Amino acid sequence: MAAQVLEFLVPVEPAPVARPRLVLVPPVTEPTYRLTRRGRVVVAFFVALLVAALGLALAGQLASASGQPESVTVEAGQTLSEIALRELPQLPIAAGVVELQLANNLSTSYVHAGQTLVIPEL
Template sequence: MSAAAAAYAPASRQGTPCRPRLVSVPTGPAVDGPAGVRRRLRPTPLGRLVVLVVVAGLVTGLAFTAIGGGGGPARTITVEPGQTLSQIAAARLPAVPVDDAVARIRLANNLPSAQVQAGQRLVIPGG
């Protein structure tokens, strides 16, 4: 079947049994419309869900990048005797306000408080 497809359509007449018959269904350029005219795509519900998940993933990734500093590699340091987390934050992240720098270091190291001990190794996030 080159330019047409066959479809099943039951013939119905009152009083007579239905016999199937074939009906020609147009395909190709006859259905596509005039050349150069694009038809609007209509996404399915599954397609909409996929787009939503991808967009949500991108937004979440950008948010984590913005919160975590997003720039530069992380460094590891060892806490010296007498050092506080605020001193480390001020020295290692000078471009960031101290309270924000302390929060970033706590998040990067899963610290429950701002207390650190001598000899403890800390990851300093980039940024």
């Protein structure tokens, strides 16, 4: 029986193996970005917006530095000393009172409710 089995066996060659092929790939480059017309318009808009905002901020600072002097309205029960203490904290109270008197042409330190006082710039 072993002889019969050997009769049916036919020598077979190994199946051909696919050989790896060398494939050349171009080198990877960084992607290049192109700014379209719409993109340029958007960038120009934001640059103009930034310049306008900076211009307004700078103009606001200049206007506050050279514009109308600051003023305060006296409330009931308030004294010139209290106003000097609150509005001119960098000065001693007596010097602040004198500055307020000079800026508002006051001969005394008495003020009444509703009176508007100009705060001097120091």
